[in-house]
Amino acid sequence: AGGGAYWVDSQQKRYVPVKGDHVIGIVTAKAGDVFRLDVGGSEPASLSYLAFEGATKRNRPNVQVGDLIYGQFVVANKDMEPEMVCIDSSGKSSGMGIIGQDGFLFKVSLGLIRKLLAPKCEIIQELSQLYPFELVLGMNGRIWVKAKTVQQTLIIVNILEACEYMTAEQRKQALAKLSGN
Amino acid sequence: MPRPGPAGSGRCARSRMPRQPLSPCVAGERLCSTEEATAGSGTYTRHGFIFSSLAGCLERKNEDNELPVVSVVRDSESQLLPNVGAVVTCKVCSINSRFAKVHILYVGSTPLKSTFRGTIRREDIRATEKDKVEVYKSFRPSDIVLAKVISLGDAQSNYLLSTAENELGVVVARSEAGVQMVPISWCEMQCPRTHTKEFRKVARVQPQFLQT
Numbered sequence: 001a002g003g004g005a006y007w008v009d010s011q012q013k014r015y016v017p018v019k020g021d022h023v024i025g026i027v028t029a030k031a032g033d034v035f036r037l038d039v040g041g042s043e044p045a046s047l048s049y050l051a052f053e054g055a056t057k058r059n060r061p062n063v064q065v066g067d068l069i070y071g072q073f074v075v076a077n078k079d080m081e082p083e084m085v086c087i088d089s090s091g092k093s094s095g096m097g098i099i100g101q102d103g104f105l106f107k108v109s110l111g112l113i114r115k116l117l118a119p120k121c122e123i124i125q126e127l128s129q130l131y132p133f134e135l136v137l138g139m140n141g142r143i144w145v146k147a148k149t150v151q152q153t154l155i156i157v158n159i160l161e162a163c164e165y166m167t168a169e170q171r172k173q174a175l176a177k178l179s180g181n
Numbered sequence: 182m183p184r185p186g187p188a189g190s191g192r193c194a195r196s197r198m199p200r201q202p203l204s205p206c207v208a209g210e211r212l213c214s215t216e217e218a219t220a221g222s223g224t225y226t227r228h229g230f231i232f233s234s235l236a237g238c239l240e241r242k243n244e245d246n247e248l249p250v251v252s253v254v255r256d257s258e259s260q261l262l263p264n265v266g267a268v269v270t271c272k273v274c275s276i277n278s279r280f281a282k283v284h285i286l287y288v289g290s291t292p293l294k295s296t297f298r299g300t301i302r303r304e305d306i307r308a309t310e311k312d313k314v315e316v317y318k319s320f321r322p323s324d325i326v327l328a329k330v331i332s333l334g335d336a337q338s339n340y341l342l343s344t345a346e347n348e349l350g351v352v353v354a355r356s357e358a359g360v361q362m363v364p365i366s367w368c369e370m371q372c373p374r375t376h377t378k379e380f381r382k383v384a385r386v387q388p389q390f391l392q393t
Contacts, residue, residue: 075278075317077317079275079276079317079321079322080276080277080278080316080317081277083278
């Protein structure tokens with residue numbers, strides 16, 4: 001509960017960095033103490049190597065070019081390049097950090113992400129009854145999925161991509177067919 | 182009167198008659214000896230003689246007690262360069278979390294023909310609480326700022342400027358709506374149309390410079 005917020009929901013594919021958003025970034029470069037991440041915006045975001053849980057000058061995080069990072073924006077405005085961190089205000093990582101090996105990263109529209117992030121999303125609940133899987137949703141339109149086998153991963157990826165245009169009925173039919181197999 | 186030859190030609194260094202003011206000269210031309218006059222702007226001394234370092238007009242100024250000053254000027258008005266300690270008016274072109282880059286437009290009250298580039302570092306924005314300063318809450322691109330030159334910088338780097346005084350800082354700023362904002366305190370400005378407040382490091386302009 002709290003003061004309500006009004007927003008206008010619209011169909012959008014191009015992401016604009018907003019302070020506080022959790023996004024998935026791809027490390028493109030290491031420049032001294034700072035990593036450059038591609039977050040799908042107009043500029044690459046910067047991430048300091050100290051912005052990880054338990055990171056000190058001696059204990060650097062093991063981040064390579066090409067890694068996936070789940071973090072949130074601390075600075076995001078139209079005049080400066082965005083800055084990300086992988087810790088929250090109390091210094092804990094709370095699920096942020098380097099995303100592990102394997103898995104599959106793909107891009108969807110921003111509207112679908114917002115639908116998936118709504119509390120008690122039906123799509124996620126129905127999918128979790130199909131196979132167990134790990135899922136990371138970035139507000140910049142990027143989703144990372146990992147299931148036990150590559151085939152299961154790809155099935156989940158295809159369903160999530162198709163959810164954009166499927167009605168609830170079609171989705172239930174597709175899942176019923178898959179769990180029947 | 183034979184013109185003196187180039188330095189080191191072997192001829193005796195005869196001092197010649199001083200030339201009429203505002204006569205043209207080229208770079209490298211030997212003007213007179215240091216016993217007759219003192220070197221001014223646009224000249225340099227070498228081997229006891231004054232040489233011109235610019236291509237322009239020769240000027241002689243007579244001082245009462247000392248030797249006259251010989252200088253070479255390129256244009257009729259001399260290019261005013263910002264000196265250390267001068268108050269300059271500049272426009273912010275880009276900001277960063279560590280500094281703000283500006284174009285210097287005026288030195289004092291004279292406009293510059295070509296703009297110089299300056300940098301205002303994060304620790305030079307305010308005099309107190311320097312570590313808590315956020316550049317985004319002090320300046321934005323296209324703000325007009327009064328600053329003081331603290332260093333000329335090297336060949337590649339820009340002038341270093343500082344706004345760490347009450348009279349320095351943002352004088353003119355536009356809000357997100359595009360309307361010129363009104364200062365309400367030393368750290369906030371308000372847009373008259375949307376009434377939103379934005380953070381800036383506002384200058385306390387002396388009353389005699391305000392035009393109402």
